[in-house]
Amino acid sequence: MKNDQKNILIIEDDEFFRELISKKLSLSEFNVLEAIDGQKGIEKARELNPDLIILDLLLPKTDGFEVLSTLKSDNKTASIPVIILSNLDSKEDIERGLKLGASDFLIKSQFDSDEVINKIKSFL
Amino acid sequence: MPKKTIKLVGLLLVILAVSGVWFFLEFKTELLAYVILLFALLLLLLLLFLSYEIEKLQKINTGIMEVLENSEKKGVAHSKAQSSVFSAIDNLSDGILFLNEENKVIFINNSAENILGVNRRKVLKERIINVTFPVLKQEISKAIILNLKSRHVQKVKTSGGVVLEIKTDFINVDGKNKIKQIILTDITKLEQAQDIKEKFIFIMGHQMKTPLSAIRMSAKMMQDQNFGKVNLQQKDVLGKIQKASESLISLSEDMLESVKNNDYANSIKKPVDLEKLTDSVLQLYQDSIKEKKIKVVFKKSLQDISRIFADSEKIKVVIQNLIENAIKYNLPKGKIEIEISKKDNFAEFKISDSGLGIPEDQKEKIFLKFSRVNNNKVSGHGLGLAISKDIIESYKGKIWFDSNDKKGSTFYFSLPFSN
Numbered sequence: 001m002k003n004d005q006k007n008i009l010i011i012e013d014d015e016f017f018r019e020l021i022s023k024k025l026s027l028s029e030f031n032v033l034e035a036i037d038g039q040k041g042i043e044k045a046r047e048l049n050p051d052l053i054i055l056d057l058l059l060p061k062t063d064g065f066e067v068l069s070t071l072k073s074d075n076k077t078a079s080i081p082v083i084i085l086s087n088l089d090s091k092e093d094i095e096r097g098l099k100l101g102a103s104d105f106l107i108k109s110q111f112d113s114d115e116v117i118n119k120i121k122s123f124l
Numbered sequence: 125m126p127k128k129t130i131k132l133v134g135l136l137l138v139i140l141a142v143s144g145v146w147f148f149l150e151f152k153t154e155l156l157a158y159v160i161l162l163f164a165l166l167l168l169l170l171l172l173f174l175s176y177e178i179e180k181l182q183k184i185n186t187g188i189m190e191v192l193e194n195s196e197k198k199g200v201a202h203s204k205a206q207s208s209v210f211s212a213i214d215n216l217s218d219g220i221l222f223l224n225e226e227n228k229v230i231f232i233n234n235s236a237e238n239i240l241g242v243n244r245r246k247v248l249k250e251r252i253i254n255v256t257f258p259v260l261k262q263e264i265s266k267a268i269i270l271n272l273k274s275r276h277v278q279k280v281k282t283s284g285g286v287v288l289e290i291k292t293d294f295i296n297v298d299g300k301n302k303i304k305q306i307i308l309t310d311i312t313k314l315e316q317a318q319d320i321k322e323k324f325i326f327i328m329g330h331q332m333k334t335p336l337s338a339i340r341m342s343a344k345m346m347q348d349q350n351f352g353k354v355n356l357q358q359k360d361v362l363g364k365i366q367k368a369s370e371s372l373i374s375l376s377e378d379m380l381e382s383v384k385n386n387d388y389a390n391s392i393k394k395p396v397d398l399e400k401l402t403d404s405v406l407q408l409y410q411d412s413i414k415e416k417k418i419k420v421v422f423k424k425s426l427q428d429i430s431r432i433f434a435d436s437e438k439i440k441v442v443i444q445n446l447i448e449n450a451i452k453y454n455l456p457k458g459k460i461e462i463e464i465s466k467k468d469n470f471a472e473f474k475i476s477d478s479g480l481g482i483p484e485d486q487k488e489k490i491f492l493k494f495s496r497v498n499n500n501k502v503s504g505h506g507l508g509l510a511i512s513k514d515i516i517e518s519y520k521g522k523i524w525f526d527s528n529d530k531k532g533s534t535f536y537f538s539l540p541f542s543n
Contacts, residue, residue, distance in 0.1 A: 014334050014335070014338065016335065016338045016342075017334060017335075017337065017338040017341070020338055020341050020342055020345065023345065023350065023351075024345060024350065027350055058330055058334075087330050087333040087334055087337065088330065091437055108333065108334060108337040109333045109336065109337045109340075109373040109377070112344070113341055113344060113345060
């Protein structure tokens with residue numbers, strides 16, 4: 001990993017979507033790390049200590065809420081900002097995510113990819 | 125004693141008396157003759173009296189017999205009616221148990237026997253706490269017994285996979301005594317249908333939206349030349365791909381909304397600020413408004429309209445549908461006027477556009493699902509107004525419109541103030 005580049009960990013099981021976000025982040029000169037499920041996401045976060053995490057909620061094995069809860073209760077990863085990027089868009093889901101410690105909640109079907117980049121830069 | 129017999133005896137007595145009188149008169153004993161005659165007359169009178177009384181008694185007897193007969197018939201009818209009722213209860217598809225005040229089983233129908241896997245002979249007159257239900261786990265049986273103290277509804281699953289709704293209630297028998305009633309309803313199919321519906325919602329809502337979001341995003345990135353240069357023609361096509369995927373995303377969201385349990389009226393109610401909601405929706409559509417160069421005039425109420433209690437998110441959906449339609453069906457450089465005012469005990473939202481209007485022959489279908497004004501230039505799925513109507517009416521409000529073909533439309537909705 002390049003030292004001056006910020007590291008973004010994407011925890012997303014949909015391959016196509018994960019590739020697109022990675023591409024967009026790479027074009028904005030972020031170093032991208034990927035995890036295809038919640039468990040691997042937690043392991044990579046602990047091991048690699050990224051600068052920011054983009055987290056999907058509907059994940060196999062461990063769902064996004066559980067991943068978020070684990071990350072925020074672990075001293076190693078608690079301070080890493082987490083942006084939720086999901087199609088779960090009910091008021092209850094959004095409130096739950098923010099209550100668990102997410103820095104922001106973006107809805108996949110509505111967000112603009114440039115918006116994500118701006119959000120990430122604002123948190124970093 | 126039959127009437128005729130009485131009369132005959134009477135007659136004989138008279139003959140005897142007369143004969144006796146004649147006998148004594150012949151032998152010159154006058155006093156005795158008169159006595160005997162008097163005696164005969166008295167006997168006759170007595171017999172006549174008795175005959176009358178007996179007739180009366182017979183009538184009473186006949187009356188009593190008739191009453192008894194009628195009672196017997198009614199009793200039979202009542203007994204037959206009772207049998208029919210019990211037979212009907214016995215054969216209901218729901219399981220029914222009645223318990224007395226000592227929690228002893230006094231009635232169990234066929235369905236309850238089958239559902240619970242018990243035989244009525246072993247259960248009747250037993251305290252329910254002593255009865256083992258083979259199909260229910262012990263903790264569930266205990267829960268049923270504990271819940272006998274009050275009206276209660278619970279859902280349990282039997283060992284055979286049947287989902288049961290168990291309702292306990294009380295029936296007042298004679299003002300003093302109560303019978304406890306347990307009704308068992310098999311809701312397995314209902315649960316399965318609910319499960320299918322939830323899976324459908326999940327599939328439609330999320331599994332479709334993610335790839336559609338990816339398509340939309342990739343088209344945008346290609347258009348932005350994130351994957352290399354594109355020519356004008358390619359940009360145009362990519363723009364259309366984005367719009368098509370947005371349209372599908374919007375359809376899946378609308379369909380989700382229309383199949384959800386639309387119990388809006390029982391959802392969380394909080395004070396709704398119609399003006400604030402309208403402002404936030406107008407913000408969302410700023411780009412579309414600018415693109416079509418539409419002039420928007422928003423007239424706010426000078427009166428207090430804060431006493432509406434509803435789910436703001438749902439009311440926002442309605443405002444969004446109406447504003448979106450006013451933009452979509454408007455002409456370039458057209459006008460939209462929005463007004464929120466107080467009308468008696470209602471807050472009224474009004475939105476007018478200078479757009480295409482609604483043809484007369486399509487007006488009656490406007491609030492139906494999948495109904496759209498015939499117009500090839502305007503995209504849509506025909507669910508927005510149907511959903512809006514459901515939402516407004518669930519809060520006891522109204523939604524209606526005025527429109528003239530090619531002259532624009534005005535849509536209204538009103539919501540009652542809370543007391």
